[in-house]
Amino acid sequence: MSQSNRFLCTNGVVSPSPDTPPVTTLLEAHPGAYTTTRTHNNGSELLFWGRHLTRLSNSTKILLTTRPKLLFENPDKNGAPFLGFLTRSVKWDSVIEALVNDSIRKLFPTALKERKCKEELAITALVSGNLEKLSNSGGEFDEESISEFLDVYLHIAGYDPPLYGIRGNGAHLAVVGPGRDVANAKYSDWVRLRKSLEKLRPPSITELLLSNDGDRILEGCLTNFFVICLKDNNEDNNFAEKKGLQTFRSVEIQTAPVADGILPGVIRQVITQICLQIGIPLREVAPSWSQRELWVEAFITTLGCYSMLIQSKFRTHGNQWNQKHGRR
Structure with missing residues (x-):
């Protein structure tokens, strides 16, 4: 993608387009919480924007309370006493x-105007903190001035969504x-x-899985x-397998629970809610490779393509897994 298709707004200031780096370069250069969404319908809609802002806020609070070094630029131990105050007092949402x-209002119209014809846009918002500025304040700040200790980056780039329903496009x-x-x-x-x-x-391989x-x-x-997958130990399974049938009674959707150590993705939340609303059985349990004979289909979800069916078999390191990778 050419540089003319990238745009950046830092703390409300729009940078010249030729100076805008790829989004991965931006993310590697600054610690912080971030979220990425994209436009839909020829740039007319921001997908699940409210959900993404909530996820960005939640990620910021989680990093602040559990791993400040992943959030703050130039960490300084002198600012540590103020972290508890920030956690309790600031309405992060x-x-x-x-x-x-504010950054969206300043940058999005320009990106929309200068994009390629019918091109969608990928939008990444990154919130990074500066503990040195926080410590220099002496603790004298309120909610209105908290933005002085946060750096907000908004990156927009052209995006071509993958085509659906084409053989060979599976993950x-x-x-x-x-x-x-x-x-x-x-x-x-x-x-x-x-x-x-x-x-x-x-x-x-197009995506790497974690276990x-x-x-x-x-x-x-x-x-x-x-x-x-077919429900384990379900009396309907034998009948369903013999007849080649999978019904709501004989199958369920499985995905790992957040408590196991996963990111509560926006599309994951949407799928979970849809299943609940229309009665599709969904169980939050990590899918087991050793029980793959019960799997009917598998898919992954991301904002880039919503969901994508799995086309090829998985590869694992088998019995050498714990020796080679360990657990953390």
Whole structure:
């Protein structure tokens, strides 16, 4: 993608388009919580924007309370006493929504105007903190001035969604490594950390899955993972298998629970809610590779393509998993 298709707004200031780096470069350069969505219907809609702002706020709060080093630029121990105050006092949802939406209002019209014909746009919002500025304040700040200790980056780039329903466009997956730390937050340092896993990617593989034991699959590096499988020990299974039938009574959707150490993805939340609303059985349990004979289909979800069916078999490291990767 050419540089003319990238746009950046930093703390409300729009940068010249030729100076805008790829989004991965931006994320590797700054710690913080982030979220990525895209436009739909020829740039007329921002997909699940409210949900993404909520996820961004939640990730910020999680990092602040559990792993501040993943959130703050130039960490300084002198600012540590103020972190507890920030956690208790700041209404992060309203603060982050106001800051990010201000950047959207300033940058989105330009990106929409200068994009290629009928091209969609990928939008990434990154919230990074500066503990040095926070400590220099002496603790004298309120909710209105908290933005002075946050750096907000909004990156927009052209995006071509993959085509659906074409043979050969299915996902090809491999299980290659253990789950993420602080998995329930989306943070920029993961862009750097996953590079070691990318080195294990076979040429034909399009997404890498994570598992702490090589059997129970948690999520992908960039996606959530689901299987549609026959219910174990269900009397309807024998009949369904013989007749080649899978009904709501004989199958269920499985996906790892957040408590196992996964990111609560936006599309994952949507699928969970839809299943609940229309009565599709869904069980939050990590799909087991050792029980794959019960799987009917599998799919991954991401904002890029909503959901994508799995086309190829998985590859694992078998009995050498714990020796090679360990658990964390």
